[in-house]
Amino acid sequence: MEWIKQVLSQNALWSLLLCIFIQFISCNTDDLPQRARNLMESSPLIDGHNDLALQLRRIYKNRLSKINLRTINTTRTNLQKLKTGHVGAQFWSAYVMCSAQDKDAVRLALEQIDVIKRMCEDYEELEFVTSSLGIEITKKIGCLIGLEGGHIIDSSLAALRMFYELGARYMTLTHTCNTPWAETSSDDLHKFYQGRKSLTDFGTEVIREMNRIGMIIDLSHTSSNTSREVLAISKAPVIFSHSAVFALCGIKRNIPDDVLLSIKKNGGLVMVNFHTEFIACRKTANISTLADHFDYIKKLAGPGSIGIGGDYDGVTGFPEGLEDVSKYPLLIQELLRRGWQDEEIRGVLRDNFLRVFRDVESIRDQQLNLRPSEKEIPEDELSYTCRLDLQNFQQRSAKASGIQEISISAFTLITYMLSCIFIFW
Ligand SMILES: [Zn+2]
Numbered sequence: 064m065e066w067i068k069q070v071l072s073q074n075a076l077w078s079l080l081l082c083i084f085i086q087f088i089s090c091n092t093d094d095l096p097q098r099a100r101n102l103m104e105s106s107p108l109i110d111g112h113n114d115l116a117l118q119l120r121r122i123y124k125n126r127l128s129k130i131n132l133r134t135i136n137t138t139r140t141n142l143q144k145l146k147t148g149h150v151g152a153q154f155w156s157a158y159v160m161c162s163a164q165d166k167d168a169v170r171l172a173l174e175q176i177d178v179i180k181r182m183c184e185d186y187e188e189l190e191f192v193t194s195s196l197g198i199e200i201t202k203k204i205g206c207l208i209g210l211e212g213g214h215i216i217d218s219s220l221a222a223l224r225m226f227y228e229l230g231a232r233y234m235t236l237t238h239t240c241n242t243p244w245a246e247t248s249s250d251d252l253h254k255f256y257q258g259r260k261s262l263t264d265f266g267t268e269v270i271r272e273m274n275r276i277g278m279i280i281d282l283s284h285t286s287s288n289t290s291r292e293v294l295a296i297s298k299a300p301v302i303f304s305h306s307a308v309f310a311l312c313g314i315k316r317n318i319p320d321d322v323l324l325s326i327k328k329n330g331g332l333v334m335v336n337f338h339t340e341f342i343a344c345r346k347t348a349n350i351s352t353l354a355d356h357f358d359y360i361k362k363l364a365g366p367g368s369i370g371i372g373g374d375y376d377g378v379t380g381f382p383e384g385l386e387d388v389s390k391y392p393l394l395i396q397e398l399l400r401r402g403w404q405d406e407e408i409r410g411v412l413r414d415n416f417l418r419v420f421r422d423v424e425s426i427r428d429q430q431l432n433l434r435p436s437e438k439e440i441p442e443d444e445l446s447y448t449c450r451l452d453l454q455n456f457q458q459r460s461a462k463a464s465g466i467q468e469i470s471i472s473a474f475t476l477i478t479y480m481l482s483c484i485f486i487f488w
Pocket of ligand 1: 305377
């Protein structure tokens with residue numbers, strides 16, 4: 064044993080051991096970017112919310128011919144950055160500002176869908192998809208549409224169904240305003256339909272119809288009470304397409320613990336928002352601040368309840384290091400550093416969303432025998448007058464057709480009499 068002590072006491076051996084230790088530490092750290100890249104290459108991200116289309120309207124009036132989406136740098140999103148960020152599918156938000164409620168929200172939404180579809184047709188890197196299978200089999204970046212703001216359907220289930228026909232696959236029930244049938248989390252920003260609490264009866268019918276047609280219910284922006292009520296009645300899993308955790312940043316726009324637990328029970332998903340004012344309640348934050356939200360949801364609701372909804376181009380403040388859509392791998396690196404398992408991260412990147420989407424499609428397929436709902440919102444629950452008064456219109460039409468019938472009968476009688484006179488003549 065004496066000779067071992069002698070050897071160990073030699074400086075050279077200590078130096079060698081130190082070198083091996085440093086090598087081990089640095090190898091493991093250096094490995095993280097590669098591990099993150101490998102994971103994202105085999106499981107490209109499905110992101111729940113991007114507002115590029117809003118910027119296209121705001122800056123370019125939707126004139127796609129004037130810009131090159133591969134290299135555009137007035138936005139946080141372009142095609143090159145999406146590739147670098149390993150984005151495999153993107154929900155593009157067809158967002159309509161609340162001030163258009165009860166005015167031309169339907170037209171504005173149609174125009175946003177139009178610009179998204181044109182964008183996805185114009186660039187060979189993109190492909191418009193409308194199903195879970197579509198996302199899985201495309202070799203391009205899958206383009207999906209999310210409607211942001213229930214005011215877009217103008218309280219019409221027929222309009223909801225037609226937006227689905229156009230390819231929209233989720234609808235955020237409210238934006239920052241109440242609709243006639245659902246309560247927002249930001250009811251102090253607009254004066255629409257004040258006093259709405261959670262869902263009305265018509266709101267419940269909207270949920271049933273969304274379940275029936277296979278439109279994913281998005282609870283981001285809704286009040287906690289709306290979320291609770293929807294979670295209690297929805298047959299299908301629901302999502303928060305771009306939200307964060309209330310316990311870590313206590314604003315009404317974020318999700319409280321009891322709702323996170325209900326999401327777990329519902330089989331739904333929280334796609335975490337990156338906006339600094341939602342994750343840190345201030346203008347600055349770093350990647351670690353954001354990763355805390357992932358850790359929190361994982362601990363409370365499990366890794367199967369988490370996804371990513373960056374909200375790029377919808378808000379201004381992003382964590383240091385995550386300034387645009389090319390930076391997603393840095394977040395994945397941070398989760399790996401915190402000990403997240405590969406399978407958990409694959410879930411966050413895409414598998415959890417695909418599970419939810421498949422479940423929503425399967426609930427739709429189980430209800431094929433149900434007829435489309437013909438329920439209408441009661442007139443007295445709407446507070447505007449620019450709709451055509453269909454009741455008067457119908458009465459007027461009935462009156463007009465009555466007059467027409469009388470005049471047709473008179474004409475027939477006169478013709479008959481004249482023909483009789485002519486024959487007897
Ligand atoms: Zn939003």
